[in-house]
Amino acid sequence: DAKTTQPTSMDCAEGRAANLPCNHSTISGNEYVYWYRQIHSQGPQYIIHGLKNNETNEMASLIITEDRKSSTLILPHATLRDTAVYYCIALNYGGSQGNLIFGKGTKLSVKP
Amino acid sequence: EPEVTQTPSHQVTQMGQEVILRCVPISNHLYFYWYRQILGQKVEFLVSFYNNEISEKSEIFDDQFSVERPDGSNFTLKIRSTKLEDSAMYFCASSGGGGAQETQYFGPGTRLLVL
Numbered sequence: 001d002a003k004t005t006q007p008t009s010m011d012c013a014e015g016r017a018a019n020l021p022c023n024h025s026t027i028s029g030n031e032y033v034y035w036y037r038q039i040h041s042q043g044p045q046y047i048i049h050g051l052k053n054n055e056t057n058e059m060a061s062l063i064i065t066e067d068r069k070s071s072t073l074i075l076p077h078a079t080l081r082d083t084a085v086y087y088c089i090a091l092n093y094g095g096s097q098g099n100l101i102f103g104k105g106t107k108l109s110v111k112p
Numbered sequence: 113e114p115e116v117t118q119t120p121s122h123q124v125t126q127m128g129q130e131v132i133l134r135c136v137p138i139s140n141h142l143y144f145y146w147y148r149q150i151l152g153q154k155v156e157f158l159v160s161f162y163n164n165e166i167s168e169k170s171e172i173f174d175d176q177f178s179v180e181r182p183d184g185s186n187f188t189l190k191i192r193s194t195k196l197e198d199s200a201m202y203f204c205a206s207s208g209g210g211g212a213q214e215t216q217y218f219g220p221g222t223r224l225l226v227l
Contacts (some may be wrong), residue, residue, distance in 0.1 A: 043203045043218035044155060099145065099168060100216060103153040
């Protein structure tokens with residue numbers, strides 16, 4: 001699975017959009033980009049995933065560049081409860097279920 | 113909304129003792145996983161399980177570890193003889209039918225402390 005690179009930490013003002021970047025320049029054509037977050041020591045929480053097209057759900061939007069070498073997770077109106085470590089993971093199921101390889105992620109701090 | 117549950121939430125044990133961590137995956141899921149996170153470190157994959165056998169395991173998952181699906185609902189991780197370095201959060205996850213776009217959903221974890 002492709003390696004991903006994320007900033008170590010970011011701050012965001014409450015109510016503003018949080019834009020979390022991820023680089024995955026070696027991603028292959030059949031690898032999905034997944035985003036999870038971990039609030040304190042809780043279990044990782046699934047946010048969103050995509051392959052080529054931009055995706056949106058009730059939690060966030062995922063913007064994937066045309067060349068698929070990077071992506072951005074957007075939390076449109078960040079709240080204090082969005083303070084967490086956010087993980088960008090490239091995953092290729094390749095016929096099996098695939099295991100998630102977590103990096104260090106981005107620690108997002110939402111400030112009042 | 114269906115969710116993965118884990119018991120116990122906390123477990124304290126003496127070095128050398130056996131522990132069994134329990135998980136109830138989401139009911140219609142077919143793939144099951146264990147991950148662990150040592151305090152302050154990354155979440156690490158341990159093992160995946162499908163069709164009553166191990167699909168994949170990491171180098172962490174040595175002979176001290178075993179997994180089992182004893183009935184139609186539970187998925188367990190057994191550590192045969194615990195070591196101090198086994199102290200960690202252990203997360204169970206499950207996913208649906210496999211293949212592309214099968215999202216893994218995680219439980220809240222069991223915090224294991226080996227003394």
